[in-house]
Amino acid sequence: GIQVEQSPPDLILQEGANSTLRCNFSDSVNNLQWFHQNPWGQLINLFYIPSGTKQNGRLSATTVATERYSLLYISSSQTTDSGVYFCAVDHDYKLSFGAGTTVTVRA
């Protein structure tokens, strides 16, 4: 099956810092989604981004499908950004998830 690798596995940030999370995938995909899981376990879709760049407030994402990677940018991080960020790719109409990046933002 398709392999999805996320890096780094863990990230500790000071409030106000910027960061970049990376997602590499091993095959062509129909679409790619980024999710945030809050400390209570709720998963929220951040971006549906099969290609190109999208922005939503302090978050933005870029997918370069031809090179099989996607990047999630967090700017001016806040403590509410803490949690686990997952990348998921749609291959054969099923989502395959990476292992996630755990982000901790300290006040």
Added chain:
Amino acid sequence: DVKVTQSSRYLVKRTGEKVFLECVQDMDHENMFWYRQDPGLGLRLIYFSYDVKMKEKGDIPEGYSVSREKKERFSLILESASTNQTSMYLCASSSTGGGGQETQYFGPGTRLLVL
């Protein structure tokens, strides 16, 4: 707003018990999914359904079955619970169509402990 609800947030069962996890969505979505989440492994797909009474195996279906008798409800069944099925179980739903409609919406999860 899309709402996906799961029957329990926390559940404790004994080895060998039959366990039912229920998921309900209120957005008339065609597709529903069951995942389990374990530390360091991300989410892994157990089963999914594209229509009523239809089911497809995901990546890890062994030890599980599912039922979808109504469009809004998708049940996950552990026929005989085992300790290695202790996990967080997440249900999701999505619509069918292009342009981002396939975005999956997740329930709050059920933390199952099998003793």
